[in-house]
Amino acid sequence: MVDLSEIASGFRHASGGIVGVGRGRNRQVAIAIETIAILAILPFVLHPFFVFQVTMVLIYAIAIIGLNLLTGFNGQLSLGHAAFYAIGAYTAAIMMNSFGVSYFWTLPAAAVICFMFGFLFGLPALRLDGVYLALATFALSVATPQILKIHIFEQWTGGVQGLVIAKPDAPLGLPLTQDQWLYFFTLAVTIIMYVAATNLIRTRTGRAMMAIRDNPLAARSMGINNPIYKAVTFGVSGLYTGIAGTLGAIVVQFVAPDSFTIYLSVAFLVGLVVGGVGWLPGAFFGAAFILFVPNVAEHFSQGLSGAVYGLMLIVIMLVMPGGFAGAVRIVSSFLKKPSV
Amino acid sequence: MTSLLDVRNLHAFYGKTAALHGITFQVDEGSVTALLGANGAGKTTTLRAISGMIKRSGEIFLREGSLMKSQTEDIARLGVAHVPEGRGTFAKQTVENNLRLGAISRQDKAGVAGDMEMVYGLFPILKKRRTQQAGLLSGGEQQMLAVGRALMLRPKLLLLDEPSFGLAPLVVREMFGIFRRLNKEQGVSILLVEQNASIALDLADHAYLIETGRIVLAGTSADMRNNEQLRNSYLGY
Amino acid sequence: MELLGQQLTAGIASGTIYACIALALVMIYQAIGHVNFAQGEMAMFSTFIAWQLMRWGLPYWAAFAGATVISFAGGVLIDRLMFRPIRTAAVLTQIVMFVGLLAVLNSAAGFIWDFTSKPFPPPFGADPLLGSRLVSTHQATMVVATFLLLVLLYVFFRNTRVGLAMQSATEDPVSASLVGIRVEWMIALGWGMAAAIGAIAGMLIAPVVFLEPNMMRGILLYGFAAAVLGGLSSPGGAVFGGFAVGIIENLAGTYIPVVGGELKLTIALFIIISVLVVRPTGLFGATHTPRV
Numbered sequence: 001m002v003d004l005s006e007i008a009s010g011f012r013h014a015s016g017g018i019v020g021v022g023r024g025r026n027r028q029v030a031i032a033i034e035t036i037a038i039l040a041i042l043p044f045v046l047h048p049f050f051v052f053q054v055t056m057v058l059i060y061a062i063a064i065i066g067l068n069l070l071t072g073f074n075g076q077l078s079l080g081h082a083a084f085y086a087i088g089a090y091t092a093a094i095m096m097n098s099f100g101v102s103y104f105w106t107l108p109a110a111a112v113i114c115f116m117f118g119f120l121f122g123l124p125a126l127r128l129d130g131v132y133l134a135l136a137t138f139a140l141s142v143a144t145p146q147i148l149k150i151h152i153f154e155q156w157t158g159g160v161q162g163l164v165i166a167k168p169d170a171p172l173g174l175p176l177t178q179d180q181w182l183y184f185f186t187l188a189v190t191i192i193m194y195v196a197a198t199n200l201i202r203t204r205t206g207r208a209m210m211a212i213r214d215n216p217l218a219a220r221s222m223g224i225n226n227p228i229y230k231a232v233t234f235g236v237s238g239l240y241t242g243i244a245g246t247l248g249a250i251v252v253q254f255v256a257p258d259s260f261t262i263y264l265s266v267a268f269l270v271g272l273v274v275g276g277v278g279w280l281p282g283a284f285f286g287a288a289f290i291l292f293v294p295n296v297a298e299h300f301s302q303g304l305s306g307a308v309y310g311l312m313l314i315v316i317m318l319v320m321p322g323g324f325a326g327a328v329r330i331v332s333s334f335l336k337k338p339s340v
Numbered sequence: 341m342t343s344l345l346d347v348r349n350l351h352a353f354y355g356k357t358a359a360l361h362g363i364t365f366q367v368d369e370g371s372v373t374a375l376l377g378a379n380g381a382g383k384t385t386t387l388r389a390i391s392g393m394i395k396r397s398g399e400i401f402l403r404e405g406s407l408m409k410s411q412t413e414d415i416a417r418l419g420v421a422h423v424p425e426g427r428g429t430f431a432k433q434t435v436e437n438n439l440r441l442g443a444i445s446r447q448d449k450a451g452v453a454g455d456m457e458m459v460y461g462l463f464p465i466l467k468k469r470r471t472q473q474a475g476l477l478s479g480g481e482q483q484m485l486a487v488g489r490a491l492m493l494r495p496k497l498l499l500l501d502e503p504s505f506g507l508a509p510l511v512v513r514e515m516f517g518i519f520r521r522l523n524k525e526q527g528v529s530i531l532l533v534e535q536n537a538s539i540a541l542d543l544a545d546h547a548y549l550i551e552t553g554r555i556v557l558a559g560t561s562a563d564m565r566n567n568e569q570l571r572n573s574y575l576g577y
Numbered sequence: 578m579e580l581l582g583q584q585l586t587a588g589i590a591s592g593t594i595y596a597c598i599a600l601a602l603v604m605i606y607q608a609i610g611h612v613n614f615a616q617g618e619m620a621m622f623s624t625f626i627a628w629q630l631m632r633w634g635l636p637y638w639a640a641f642a643g644a645t646v647i648s649f650a651g652g653v654l655i656d657r658l659m660f661r662p663i664r665t666a667a668v669l670t671q672i673v674m675f676v677g678l679l680a681v682l683n684s685a686a687g688f689i690w691d692f693t694s695k696p697f698p699p700p701f702g703a704d705p706l707l708g709s710r711l712v713s714t715h716q717a718t719m720v721v722a723t724f725l726l727l728v729l730l731y732v733f734f735r736n737t738r739v740g741l742a743m744q745s746a747t748e749d750p751v752s753a754s755l756v757g758i759r760v761e762w763m764i765a766l767g768w769g770m771a772a773a774i775g776a777i778a779g780m781l782i783a784p785v786v787f788l789e790p791n792m793m794r795g796i797l798l799y800g801f802a803a804a805v806l807g808g809l810s811s812p813g814g815a816v817f818g819g820f821a822v823g824i825i826e827n828l829a830g831t832y833i834p835v836v837g838g839e840l841k842l843t844i845a846l847f848i849i850i851s852v853l854v855v856r857p858t859g860l861f862g863a864t865h866t867p868r869v
Contacts, residue, residue, distance in 0.1 A: 071669070124850075127857045130668075131612050135805045136853065139846035142798065146843050266676055273673045306684025313677030314659060321666035391755065416757035428752035430745050437741060444742050445757030489756065 039187060043180040051179045052251070053291065058190045059247045060287035064271045065197050065280060066240025071269075072278035073201060074233040075213030076122075077130065080137030081268045083144040084114050084238040086260035088245025090148070093163040093255045094156050103168045103250050107189070110246040111239050118238020122231035141262040148257035162256025165249060182251050189247060193240060197280055200236075209233055241268070274316060276325020285324040343401075344369045344497055344529045345390070350398035352382075352389040359385045361553045362398065367497065372523050372530040374544035374561070376537045376574060382553040383533040384425055387499045390531075391415055391422045402497070417445050421495035425502055427486040431475030435466055438474050438485055442492030452492070459488040462518055480511040487515070491522070498522070498530045504539060512536075516543050537574040541565050549574075584827045586712070591799075592823025593719040594785065597778035598793075598800030599807065599815035600726055604774055606809045607734065608767020609656075610747040611668075614675040617797030618682035619655075619772055620779030623648040624788055625690050627780055628697060637698060645776045652772025653765045660768075661761065686790040697783035719781050723816060726774065730812045743767055798842070799826070806849045808862025817861065822849070 043051045063085055070076050091113055092106040101109075121140065128136055148157050157163070170181035200206050208229050211219040220226050249255050267290045275286025297308035320327045345367040352360035360382050367373045375383045389396040392412045400407040407415055416422070421442075430438050439459060443452040460467035463484040469477065474485060483503060490498055500519070504512040520543060522528045534540035541547060541561040549557035549570060557570060564570055598616065605613045613619075627644035635643065659678065663670055699715040734740040746753045746763035754760050779793070786792050803822040807814025825848055830841040852860065 077669075124854050127854055129857070131809060132805060132853050132857060132859075134612075135802060135846075136850045138798070138801075139843070139850055142846060143840075143843040146840050150840070269669070270673055270676060273669045277667060277669050303688045304684055306680045307688070308684075310677040310680030310682075310684065313673055313680065317666075317670055317674045317677065318659070318662050321663050321670045323670075393751070412751075412754040413757050413759050416755055422755050424752070424755065428749070428755060430748055430752060432748055433741075433745065440738075440741060441745055441753075441756050441758075444738055493756065 036187075036191065040184075043176075043183045048177065048179045051183050055179070055183045055186050055251050056248070057284065057287045057291055058186050059244050059251065060268075060271065060291060061283040062190055062193055062247070063241045063244035063268055064275060064283040064286050065194065066237045066242075066244065067268050067272050068275075068277065068280065068283060069197065069200075069209075069240065070233055070237035071272065073206065073213060074209045074230065074237075076125070076230060076234065077134050078137040078237070079134050079262065079265050079269065080121075080140030081237075081241045082260045082262065082264035083140045084118060084241040085245035085248065085264060085268075086144050086148065086255075086257075087114055087117060087238075088242030088247075089249035089255045089260070090157060090163075090245075091242070092246040092249040093158075093165050096165055097163055098156055106246050106250070107243060110242050114242025114245075115235040115239040117235075117242075119231050119235035121238070122234025123227075125234065126227050126230055137265075138262065141265040144260050145257040148260070157257075158255075160257060162254060162259075165253045165255070167253050168250065186247050186251065189243065193243065194280065197240070201280070205229075270313065274313075274323050276323035276328075279323075279325035279328075282323055282325045342369045343367065344403060345531065346399070346401040347386075347390070348399040348401075350386070350389055350396060350400065352385050353395040354385075359553055360389065360396075363550065363553070363555045365548050365555060365558065367529055367531050368546070370523070370527050370529055371545040372519070372532060372543050374532045374534060374540040374547040375550055376534060376540060376547055376564075376570075377550035378574075379535065380552075381550045383550055384501055385553075386550070387422060387424075387501050387531070387533055390499065391420065413445075416493065419493065419496035420499060421490035421493040421497070422499040423486045423490045423501060423503065425505070427482045429474045429477075429482050429485050429489070431473070433474055434471050435474055435477070435485055436470040438489050439466075439492050442489035443494075446494070451494070455492055455494060459491055462491075462521075463488055479506050480508065480515075483507060483511075483515065487518070491528075496529060498528050500530060500532045502533060502535060504534060504536050512539065519543055537570070580831065584831050585824060588824030588827035589720075589820060590716050590823070591827070592820035593716065593723055594782050594796060594819075595799045595803045595822050596723050596816040596819025597719065597726075597781060598775075598796055599803035599819045600723065600730070600812060601771055601774040601778050602800055602804040603807075603809055603812050603815040604730060605767060605771030606804070607812075608743055608747060608771060609660075609764050611671060612801070612804075612809070613771060614672065614797075615678040615682065616771070616775050617793030617800070618679050618686075619648070619652070620775035620782070621788075621790060621793045622682050622686055623651075623772070623776030624697065624779035624783045625686055627776070628695065628783075628788055629690075631698075637700065641700070641780060644780065645773050648772040648776035649769040652768040652770070655772070656765045656768035661764075683790055690790070692790055694787040694789045697780070697788045699784035700780075703784060715784055722777070722781055723819075726777070727812055727816050734812075739763075739766070795842070799823075799845070802846055802849050805859055806852060808859025811859070811861040814859060814861030818859075 042054060046054070063081065066084070067078060067081050070078055088110040091110040092103065095101040095106045095109060096103060125133060125136055149160050151159070167178050168182070169178055170176040174181065176184070208219070208224045211222070211224060212226055212229055216226060271283070271286030271290040273286070274289045275282025275284070293312060294305065294309055297312070298305040300308045322329065343366040347366070348364050349362045350360055350364070351358060351362055363386065365373070375386060377383050385394070388394045390400055390407065392407065392410055392415050396408070402418055402420065405418070410418070430441060433441070439456055443455065446452055465481055466484055466488055469481065474482065477485060487503070503515055507515065516539060519530060523530055532540055532544060541564055544561045547559065547561050547564045548555050549564070557564065557567065559567070565575070598620065601616055601620070602612060605611070605616065623644050626647055627640045630640035630643050631637065655678065659674055660671065663674060699718065701714050701718050703713050703715040705713050734744060742753070742758045743763045743766065746758055746760045750760045782796065783792065786796070799822050800819065803818035804815045805818070806821060807816070807818030822845055826841050826845040829844040829848070856862075
């Protein structure tokens with residue numbers, strides 16, 4: 001039986017604090033605290049535009065974690081995550097613009113909506129595998145911008161032009177700029193969701209997810225209810241990427257149908273692989289890659305920026321087929337003494 | 341007796357782990373040689389090393405030529421037919437296509453056609469099922485198909501990995517009868533890997549006992565059968 | 578009724594295009610066991626090569642042959658340099674490699690030949706076929722060429738040794754090498770053939786949609802859908818899928834109210850997905866019953 005309470009407790013655990021997460025993880029906790037300390041200082045030393053960019057890295061990282069849960073840990077390939085990102089984004093935009101809801105409440109709303117959507121999509125997708133699932137999720141990506149442009153919905157979605165969203169101020173009169181506040185807000189959400197994900201992986205539910213990925217037949221014969229687990233994983237995955245979308249909309253202050261195309265889905269997939277499939281920290285490397293490298297490529301050559309980007313992908317796949325996760329694994333096994 | 345296969349100081353590795361620690365043995369021309377041992381002793385690993393499927397070091401000679409630098413497909417083309425653990429049939433292809441695939445590297449069409457008839461003669465059930473998908477055959481039939489496919493290569497050396505595995509005793513006896521015929525009538529040399537020491541020693545001329553990657557006993561099958569230690573551990577009497 | 582007839586014809590016409598690309602996709606799937614996401618860009622690049630050869634003075638058929646041969650070599654090269662080193666890596670790694678290839682080809686084509694649409698000559702002219710109102714010569718050419726390719730591929734896989742070897746190399750590389758099949762050569766050959774077929778498909782499609790770096794974008798998607806609908810192991814299914822997709826797309830756009838042209842692609846895709854849910858390996862895909 002899927003223990004939804006385990007998923008919920010994962011979140012509870014996370015929002016309570018990072019300390020006390022499992023035995024013998026002191027070194028990892030130390031690294032985490034150091035990283036967060038550095039991250040906490042950043043918005044005060046960086047130019048506002050870079051603060052914005054780092055915020056986007058965090059947001060994309062959440063999106064990639066969502067994809068990782070589904071594809072990396074549960075083995076269900078998805079080329080459709082732009083759809084969840086879009087739903088999250090538009091939930092924020094519509095709630096804030098048409099209904100005057102505060103940005104804070106758009107997050108839980110988007111979480112629920114995206115989980116439901118992911119779960120409902122996951123159900124019929126159960127019978128599909130590999131390439132066939134890829135096509136189905138591909139269709140999702142293609143459908144999203146088209147559906148968003150439909151005339152009937154225009155009064156809420158803003159049609160092709162999209163919607164502009166007001167930028168929220170720091171609450172309680174804190175001495176922070178809007179960019180800085182959004183940065184910390186995003187950072188807090190990122191930490192909570194990241195820890196929840198690591199906890200989820202470690203529970204029985206997480207192990208069931210991975211069992212389904214590694215050997216669905218064996219998993220079934222061990223009593224794991226594959227359909228429910230797979231659909232729930234789809235839901236959770238959608239929830240993560242959806243929340244990323246919500247944050248994205250608030251931070252960018254703008255949503256439009258053509259921002260959420262198949263190219264975004266592919267970008268998430270690239271970020272997942274470059275960071276390392278099945279390795280949660282990789283999401284941050286992957287997010288940084290897909291945000292910054294295209295810009296770097298343009299610096300190299302205006303006309304051939306796509307070719308430079310493609311070439312970098314090719315080289316990285318040749319040199320580090322396991323992404324950053326693979327590189328880290330090689331380095332750490334090199335440093336460890338070989339076991340006889 | 342000239343040796344067909346000459347293995348010297350063979351080491352084999354799965355990744356960084358060594359599975360064979362320098363074994364030396366021979367298969368004489370026209371003989372049946374058995375590799376005995378318990379599960380995980382290194383018998384299958386030996387066959388894989390000969391076929392170039394895993395990392396290996398040492399020396400492997402097929403007649404005069406060394407196999408050490410050759411790829412799996414080249415070793416097969418030199419006349420070494422390997423029937424692997426798990427049979428290795430092409431499940432989605434028909435029985436007849438599986439046999440055709442066995443001879444795919446050969447140029448002599450007439451010879452191939454003749455050999456196919458020969459295989460159908462040995463295994464009439466395969467002829468009956470020639471247009472069926474190989475994956476739907478029973479275990480015994482798949483074993484026959486695997487052996488048949490190996491024979492389509494017109495091999496000098498037949499490598500058999502646990503041919504009795506998962507088969508009913510009657511089927512095993514029939515199978516081994518066919519092996520004996522192939523060896524006596526067609527002069528096919530056989531290197532046989534078997535957990536079932538009794539039936540292996542019935543067929544073989546020579547045998548080697550492998551334990552944890554090393555050869556611990558060697559001799560004619562008669563000698564081996566009389567060996568106290570072997571009898572106790574592997575033959576049960 | 579006239580409208581239905583027109584839409585059906587239009588559907589068949591675009592269906593031929595999708596069938597072409599679907600055939601190339603199925604071909605490479607049979608040869609290497611993966612869907613080539615870069616097939617569209619490869620076809621586009623090959624067509625540009627043909628165009629360039631003609632600019633340099635070669636007559637049409639020389640350019641056609643030249644582009645096909647160069648594409649074959651290019652396909653082999655791509656396999657050797659990019660995919661062979663990651664043969665044993667995860668599927669996702671290979672997908673990202675495809676994405677990289679896509680980006681390079683698209684960007685390079687735009688850089689070398691720019692993004693303006695260029696006309697590309699049809700092999701036999703585009704006049705109405707024998708004066709018919711419904712079919713043009715080029716449409717007929719495409720249909721005939723697609724079926725010809727289909728027949729050739731069918732014969733190749735069913736009746737030749739190389740075809741059989743190629744299929745088994747994909748199905749079970751280890752067993753294939755144990756019977757002496759040079760698995761790596763087979764895969765490289767498959768890539769070459771897929772590139773060549775893609776070139777032919779591109780040169781047939783370009784007269785209709787005009788040659789420019791993004792010409793295959795939408796078409797690849799439809800071709801992909803068609804191949805999956807028909808079942809990735811069935812060349813005939815791919816062709817059927819192509820026509821089916823073309824017709825569904827046109828009829829859906831015309832007859833389903835409210836949304837008209839905007840959601841054509843979406844509706845077509847969702848119909849296909851519904852089929853997949855009922856038959857997970859496509860309409861004509863081989864259902865392989867595994868023995869547990």
